[in-house]
Amino acid sequence: MQSASIDTTAVPATGTILPQSGRRRDWKEQFFKILFLLAAIIGVLSLAVIAYFIFQESLPAFAEAGVSGIVTGTEWLPPALYGILPMIVASLASTIGAVAIGVPVALLTAIFIAEVAPKWLANIIRPAVELLAGIPSVVYGFFGLIIIVPMIQEWFNVPAGNTVLAGMLVLAVMILPTVIAVSETSLRAVPKTYKEGSLALGASPMFTIFKLLVPAARSGILTGVILGIARALGETMAIIMVMGNAPAMPGSILEPARTLTANIALEMSYASGVHASALYATGIVLLVFIMMLNGTLLYLNREKAK
Amino acid sequence: MMNKISIKDLNLYYGNGANHALHGINLDIPARQVTALIGPSGCGKSTLLRCLNRMNDLIEGVKIDGLVTLDEQDIYQNVDVASLRIKVGMVFQKANPFPMSIYDNIAYGLRAQGVTDKKTLNEVVERSLRSAALWDEVKDRLKSPAFGLSGGQQQRLCIARTIAMEPDVILMDEPTSALDPIATKKIEDLIQTLKQKYTIVIVTHSMQQARRISDRTAFFLMGDLVEHNNTNILFSTPADDRTRGYVNGDFG
Ligand SMILES: Nc1ncnc2c1ncn2[C@@H]1O[C@H](COP(=O)(O)OP(=O)(O)OP(=O)(O)O)[C@@H](O)[C@H]1O
């Protein structure tokens, strides 16, 4: 904040070299400050514009069906009924299932790569996991369709394997790379001196991992989990391919269901009027969930900074 | 005088043999005395210290031959590393309390051995903190984070943590090098009390410190144990010219 104190008009008329270079530096400083600000504004502005337009577009639906009619309504029958509770349930169920299955696997993998595996093995697993992160979601959809869906059909003897369970399993795999990468990084960031201190006390490597290293990396691991949840909640393509997409309330995880994201993607191309507006309303609900997750993330990061 | 630890023809190589860091070391460490390891930077003091509780096992590519015995028992043969490290505790150069409460720091090692009884843990925590001359300073805030302690207090906490395991030997690697003179004095006084019960091996860069607190001193130079003797003798009438040069401050 020294720009105020360097007042270029106060440079003496005799003009020495120093104030002149000072003036040039001052100009550059300003230029870059504005550049940074512009870049930052683009991001924030996009967020504001997106939020504003989705909100604007969703208003007719909320006006016709009411907030509770949409959020707690159990029937989706456009153009008569716009209840998206089944979709909220499907989104939450598939995400919770994905986290319940994916996070333990991811955490164990992260621990394995960071602490247990010999170097050469870690150097094979780590890039493989990174590759997993780069696979497009439509390919995960294929994987679900070819392997998981028929498997569920056979094992549970259901008419169609396109079920909430299939969605959970596919999402579980999809969140692995995020959770693994973030957890591993935070495990590696735990000071080596902790581990040395623990082993020097005669604690076993496993005790050291679970009672010292993992708790020390806790907030980083939780960040990974939340990023994973966000990914699962926002996933669309793979879910459409494996979950059956029936807009009715699923009675169990062995029934088909439609997530919030799938609802938007499936119907947006032909919807109009209040129907289209109801899809924007679906987007608003999704946005609220994501914002809640981000709030948690922000809180965790502040905890970590403490 | 009984020897607690005996080191015979110990060679250590880093990097799969690339770096011969300890050259045929022979050294006896008597029980309930303070043995100081001195020598210029990089001469292998820490390396030798870490051989005594097998912390070098953690470093990839380390090769060791020779014999190290604790109570006449080879610590590299048929020995459970965990129980060895309980018997031979270690205090590090930089205090490394765990990110948990003062109480949990002390109880950590016992919990790792499956001790869960509250009463036992309470007793051990109090006794260890008293032994480390820290009890009076922290007794009202046992549940607060160990990071809130000063550097000197943290180091005494680490000593207390080691004592909690009821070791026979305590290894200390420059435990006061990051501390001010007053905190250093406290730890030196503590070492004097602790030696009545424990065998202490301490690495130090300060010859004054070695003189003040140790009974025996071993002088190392580039991986060789040049000379070891009663501390007074080693400092007053060193047998080797290199020792004389070092203790007179000619190099190092
Ligand atoms: N982890 C390691 N890997 C490879 N070489 C090492 C390692 N640790 C130490 N060395 C080498 O072994 C030699 C002795 O190191 P050591 O740390 O034991 O010295 P030191 O006497 O403790 O020195 P200082 O007084 O600086 O602590 C040095 O040449 C050092 O470079």
Ligand SMILES: [Mg+2]
């Ligand atoms: Mg050292």
